[in-house]
Amino acid sequence: MMWGSGGHGGGGMGGGLGGGRNSWRLRELAQNERFEWNIIRRALQSLVPYWPHAIATTVLLVLTSGATVIPASLTQRIIDDGIGKGNFHTILWLTTLLIGVSLVNGLLGVLQTWLGNIIAQNVMADYRLAIFRHIQAQTIRFFTTRQAGDLVSRVMNDVTAIQNVITTTLMGLVNNLLLIAFTTALMFSMNWRLSILALLVVPGFVLPTQRVGRARQRLQGRIQETLASMTVHLSEVFGVSGALLVRIFQRERAEETRFADTNQSLRDLQVRQTVIGRWLFMWLGMFSNIGPALLWGYGGWLVIHHRTSIGAIVAFTTLLSRLYGPLSQLAQLHVSVLSSIALFRRIFALLDIAPEVVDGPIALPSKDNAARIALSDVTYAYPLATEDGIRRNVLSGVSLTIESGQTVALVGPSGAGKSTLINLMLRFFDPDSGVVEIDGVDARSLQLSSLRSQMGLVPQDPFFFHDTVHQNLLYAKPDATESEIEDACKAAQIHETILRLPDGYHTVVGERGYRLSGGERQRLAIARVMLQGPRVVLLDEATSALDTLVERQIQSALAVLLEGRTAIVIAHRLSTILAADKIVVLNRGRVVATGDHESLLRTSPLYRQLYEAQFSEP
Known part of the structure; x- marks a missing residue:
């Protein structure tokens, strides 16, 4: 109004700027929604390989949902046709049928849970393998710019959370939608006036979920990031190199404080996420009680004026729990869906990193x-x-x-x-x-x-797995014989040293080979390349950790290794x-x-x- 009253270009500019800001926000919201739908669609694609299980689970969900609302109809008949008319035979066979329906429904639920977990575990295994394979395809530069603990967290923590997404969020969404559909249909077939009255409180279940969902989505992302940070810290401090560094500089107390801070942040975030959910549940619980109160009030008036039966009112009250319960869970699932988007966003962000080096089509002949x-x-x-x-x-x-x-x-x-x-x-x-x-x-x-x-590489700081000497050598040639292994170690001047170890070739070398000296690690790395038998040998400071005597001994071994090869x-x-x-x-x-x-x-x-x-x- 103030801009418009000026009657000059400023009014037009103000309106244009305001409109521009609003249109920009609308475009941003539209882009975010498209982005989130892309994430959801991409996540659902992971279920395609297991479509037979998914179809079977959906059929079971339909049967379970239908069987869930049957007891309400049977209850009405027990009250009106059995108790009201004094017909014990009707009461007997209807209660027997009620027990049978409950038993079948329970069995269907067990089968549904079993199939759902089969799908979830398979999808989790697929994602773990896909992420592992994708990380393996990255260049060395990729690993120099990322922390190993964070990558481990993506593979373990993020992927493990997918099970809850499938078994609880996705299956719960389908199950609750079916329950609402079956319950609403049965209610309207019984009494459309009472049905409309029962549905008047439905907006109270839906309206608060959007805001709560957004808040929990943000918290879920921060929780996963904090978990990743904690995993990174633990992997660094508990590794041999990190443990040595901590003790050399007496940083035990500082690392404990750092972990305690991260642990407290994780605790606070999870408490906030739970509290936000409880406010939503309180709101939903309040509306869950308003519906039955309205139904008993209006229903009681109808019974008094002989416009409906007591059995119908009891059946409607039973059906309200079948309606409001799924509506309440559906509202919570909406929150879970938004939280799941944050989870899959982290997974897809990693999977979308394109490898810098692409595999070529030509095989270099041996x-x-x-x-x-x-x-x-x-x-x-x-x-x-x-x-x-x-x-x-x-x-x-x-x-x-x-x-x-x-x-x-x-x-x-x-x-x-x-x-x-x-x-x-x-x-x-x-x-x-x-x-x-x-x-x-x-x-x-x-x-x-x-x-x-x-190509065989002997690096300046050779790496060995926390395994035996024998298994670390087999990494270069899995089908190597015992004789080939010993010949390679003799040529690298390491055979006698290995025999003096507690368990010989079956001695565990420790993380990164720290149970061996620097010279022993490099000689073992040379033996590993000898076992590989490459056409090209790359030596990057291969003798830097050897003393003069051992260096002279190994020169002859290197001469054997390099003979007939490009080096x-x-x-x-x-x-x-x-x-x-x-x-x-x-x-x-x-x-x-x-x-x-x-x-x-x-x-x-x-x-x-x-x-x-x-x-x-x-």
Whole structure:
């Protein structure tokens, strides 16, 4: 009104802005509703593989709902035709029929619950497998930007909650709708006036659910996030590395406080969610009592004036519980549906992350000879490696050829791009530009399984599962014989060490192999690659944790491993790569020199600087 009274452009502008804000809100609401319907539709699609079970469950729900309202009709006949007329025979067979209907209804309910849980458990298993498979398809970068505990929470906590969605929310929705339909139909067939009176309080069941549902939906999302945070914290603190760090810096009390805070937040959120629900239930309970009161008042007047029977009033009162009960549960289910949307949104958000590396169509043929690797003008930048908002290249225009059977060493200061080159060869990620070729084939066209099966990696910090030495070695070659395992360990100078363990090859190495020393872990990792028998061997600081004596012992083992294979070796300790066929010097993502040890000492200032830094000390 104030804007309009001015009579100038301001009035039009004010109206336009107001209309724009309102239309924007309407569009936002419409988009949210479409988004939520998309989530619901996508969630329901998970039931399609189990349509026979779903149809059988629906049939049982129809039979159960029909059988649920039959006792009200039988009760009316018992009162009017049996008690009212003094006919005991009618009372006897009607009560027998009433007991039979209740028994059949109970049996149908058991069968319905069984089928519903079969569907729920299968859907949960499908989601767990789908999420696990999808996470497995992600690149290493995916895992560097996410916490393992959060991913575990998605697989376990979020998926486990699906059971309640199917068995309680979905089946309850169908069951209550059928009960309302059957009950309403029977009520109107008995007395339409009393039916209308009973339905007058229905809006009181429906109106408050929307607001409560939205509030509980938001709380459900926060609860799942808090559970994920708690899982992340526990997985970090209870892991060996985390446990060591906590004790080294005496942070036990701080971690306890941190967990207590998260635990208290989870408690408060769950209490708030319960309290919000109880306010709704109080409202629904109040209206559940108003209906019967109106019915007894008006029904009593009808009985007094001989317009209906006492049996009809009793039957109507029985039916009201069949009507208001499902309406009350339906209102609660509406709240549960909105909460379920938050749950599925978290699951689908993870499943919708597209893998950065896509499997190629070509299988790299398995050959006896070593592979040839060629990099042509390769450039790569990590998404988070930014400088003034601009992505900084880790590799820039790198061209390099590694001939079949050749041993090439990569040297350079930290951050020069050595490990990134190895990651590109393994297709842990693909270059932003340029080509990596294996035997003349673009690596992006190769099947990941065939590519990686022919490449063996010994990382700087090898990982081992909390299992036996034997099982950790079989991870490289599941069908390996005992003789093959022992030969690989002998070649890696680790066999005698394993025999001295409490249970030999069946000794559990502990989480990440922490029961072994650093040198033992690296020698065991070399044995694992030897057992794999790849065409290409990638050594990333493979001898960095070995003392001089063990390093000398393992050089002969590495010579056996690298014989007849293409090898790419990264080493800061230049003594380990002096015998390489070619040494490539990297600096700031570029190849700055190539040659053998003697020529690089003469021609490459950076290489000479790296060499002197190690060997000029006393």
